[in-house]
Amino acid sequence: MARLELRNLVKQYGAVYAVNDVSLEVGDNELLCLLGPSGCGKTTTLRMIGGFIVPDSGDILIDGASIARLPPERRPTAMVFQRYALWPHMNVFDNVGFGLQLRRQSKADVARAVKQALDLVGLPGFDKRRPSQLSGGQQQRVALARALVLEPRILLLDEPLSNLDAQLRIRMREELTAIQRRVGITSVFVTHDQEEALSIADRIGVMRDGVLQQVASPTELYARPATLFVATFIGIMNVLDGRLAGDGRVTAGPFTLPAPAGARLASGQQLVVGIRPEDFQLTGPGGEGVQARVTQITDLGHYRRVTVEIPDTKPLTVFTSKLQDLPFGAATIQPQRALFYADEQLAGVMEPAGTAAAPVPSTSVGAAGA
Amino acid sequence: MAKSWFLGVPELRRALGVILVLALGLFLLLPLLTMVVWAFADVWRYPHLLPSSYSLRWWSWVFHNGNMTKAIFWSLTTAPVVTLLSAVICLPAAYSFSRLNFPGRRFFFISLLAANAFPKFGLYISIATLFFRLNLINTFWGVVFIQMINTLVVMTWIPAAGFDSVPRELEEAGRDSGAGPFRVFWRITLPIAMPALIVGGILAFLAAFDEAQGTFIVGAPRITTMPVLMYTLVTNYPEPASAVFSILLAVPSLVLLLIARRFLLAGYLAAGFKGR
Numbered sequence: 001m002a003r004l005e006l007r008n009l010v011k012q013y014g015a016v017y018a019v020n021d022v023s024l025e026v027g028d029n030e031l032l033c034l035l036g037p038s039g040c041g042k043t044t045t046l047r048m049i050g051g052f053i054v055p056d057s058g059d060i061l062i063d064g065a066s067i068a069r070l071p072p073e074r075r076p077t078a079m080v081f082q083r084y085a086l087w088p089h090m091n092v093f094d095n096v097g098f099g100l101q102l103r104r105q106s107k108a109d110v111a112r113a114v115k116q117a118l119d120l121v122g123l124p125g126f127d128k129r130r131p132s133q134l135s136g137g138q139q140q141r142v143a144l145a146r147a148l149v150l151e152p153r154i155l156l157l158d159e160p161l162s163n164l165d166a167q168l169r170i171r172m173r174e175e176l177t178a179i180q181r182r183v184g185i186t187s188v189f190v191t192h193d194q195e196e197a198l199s200i201a202d203r204i205g206v207m208r209d210g211v212l213q214q215v216a217s218p219t220e221l222y223a224r225p226a227t228l229f230v231a232t233f234i235g236i237m238n239v240l241d242g243r244l245a246g247d248g249r250v251t252a253g254p255f256t257l258p259a260p261a262g263a264r265l266a267s268g269q270q271l272v273v274g275i276r277p278e279d280f281q282l283t284g285p286g287g288e289g290v291q292a293r294v295t296q297i298t299d300l301g302h303y304r305r306v307t308v309e310i311p312d313t314k315p316l317t318v319f320t321s322k323l324q325d326l327p328f329g330a331a332t333i334q335p336q337r338a339l340f341y342a343d344e345q346l347a348g349v350m351e352p353a354g355t356a357a358a359p360v361p362s363t364s365v366g367a368a369g370a
Numbered sequence: 371m372a373k374s375w376f377l378g379v380p381e382l383r384r385a386l387g388v389i390l391v392l393a394l395g396l397f398l399l400l401p402l403l404t405m406v407v408w409a410f411a412d413v414w415r416y417p418h419l420l421p422s423s424y425s426l427r428w429w430s431w432v433f434h435n436g437n438m439t440k441a442i443f444w445s446l447t448t449a450p451v452v453t454l455l456s457a458v459i460c461l462p463a464a465y466s467f468s469r470l471n472f473p474g475r476r477f478f479f480i481s482l483l484a485a486n487a488f489p490k491f492g493l494y495i496s497i498a499t500l501f502f503r504l505n506l507i508n509t510f511w512g513v514v515f516i517q518m519i520n521t522l523v524v525m526t527w528i529p530a531a532g533f534d535s536v537p538r539e540l541e542e543a544g545r546d547s548g549a550g551p552f553r554v555f556w557r558i559t560l561p562i563a564m565p566a567l568i569v570g571g572i573l574a575f576l577a578a579f580d581e582a583q584g585t586f587i588v589g590a591p592r593i594t595t596m597p598v599l600m601y602t603l604v605t606n607y608p609e610p611a612s613a614v615f616s617i618l619l620a621v622p623s624l625v626l627l628l629i630a631r632r633f634l635l636a637g638y639l640a641a642g643f644k645g646r
Contacts, residue, residue, distance in 0.1 A: 050542075050546060051545070051546075052542050052545075071545070071550075072542070072545040072546050073545045073546070073547075073548045073549055073550055074548075077546070078546060078547075079542075079543070079546045081539045081542070081543060082539075083537070083539060085537065085539035085540050085542065085543040086543075087540055087543070087544075087558055087562070088540075088562060089561045089562055098544070098547050098549075098557075099547030099548045099549075102547065102548045102549055102553070103548065146543075146547065147546075150547065150548070
């Protein structure tokens, strides 16, 4: 039970900002994912929380108390490392019990706590094994047990699943979240895998070039990406160049869309319009919309991935329901929902007719140029 | 068919391999074998392929030679002291080279080779003149210092590689679990690097134990270690005497090298880390 707060964290290497003014709060028992391409500063941020990197400026608070000046051994945080970092010269019991022995707990207490932790991660009776005798998944569990046994207030996970093969990764990630929920521990999870982040996180913080772009729930992040980077990084997004015309309409490639109410846009402004593949209406030829050609249909089981071509426009990716009967050739296409970006920032959302337009999200975090 | 047609026939290919291995084995072992035979030979004259009679005469001669016991004494006192002193000086240096980044790090690391870059004998002579001034000639410590020159490289480079092989994450995990920097070194870094330290120590011991030239220049005639005595034996006594002595000199080396090999193969160095 703990709240983690980062205030204006900055870390510079030479002239390069590894982490640039990151502020963020993680609530009680929340699992927050830091997501971003490699080199975006997510691991640096995590290592600053753990105490392995000293921030140039800014503060780190746990339940309101600053820990930024404490060395790692005195922080109430525990880290699960990317390569597990189990000590090869100790068996599983000593790996897990090391921290407890340092706290001068009685032998019986240590033994009980280690047993409990190993039971929790599903490795009962593995005490005497050496790390080299364990599979990657088992090493991962031991690393998790080693972190949890210390009852830290904040659990830090540095791409803990990236060294596992695909199938095991999915199983371990389910198990990991189950354990996290059962133990009830505030956690920060770093990953570059958006599917992983979307499937386990309560909230996701997307980073790029040291800047935190947006912190939001997976649903919100997908539906209302605050910046163009987030929009293209998460999921598939059709991106069109657009412009706000004088009549209050937006031209986006071949489409003409109504400008959303309350959008902070100036007439004649250059825009980038993002449309999710499932936000198109695709009908037979001669309908209301832009005339196009269906050039490719991939059946993906529960839905179809359709490539639609319009002259002078990049091919669009469209998802359609399996129920819809769709032939190749001429068709009509019209966006139902669109996101408008001005200067890379979300400036407005066109919601489908009949849906109340929500205001521009307030969850977007002070990214550069906001 | 190409000239190497025989490589296409599995049996011939295998036979060729066996022949090459045997040839190499003979090349390496025949001199040693000759030495062993000499050690037990009594009379062995041309053109006989083997000695005409055997005896243990030279063994008892060597063991009853007063110089011999003295040499064993000096060897077994200088070499361990050299190893210990070398460890005290070199191991902290090895750790620094591996973990700290200080100006001139590479320069100093490479400069350890300096002693090996020049002809040893010339180096020893100039050192001897220095030692003469310092009253170290013909003393125990003079011999210790001259022998240490040969140990610096192995005692620094091998342990440094050992420290290098300890991933930083293992140390960070230790800090994360609540151990301070000193305890992390003691409980995590040192045990994992230990095989390399032991190997470095063994090789340093052997370098000191087998050193003859410098010891001769600085120590003779008072401090005569086994390898120095060996020179005298080779020049002044029949072959069996030096053969017996060679075997005695080789035994510690052989045993220690076998131990070193065990550490190198069985260590965490070989066990490796998953995902590395």
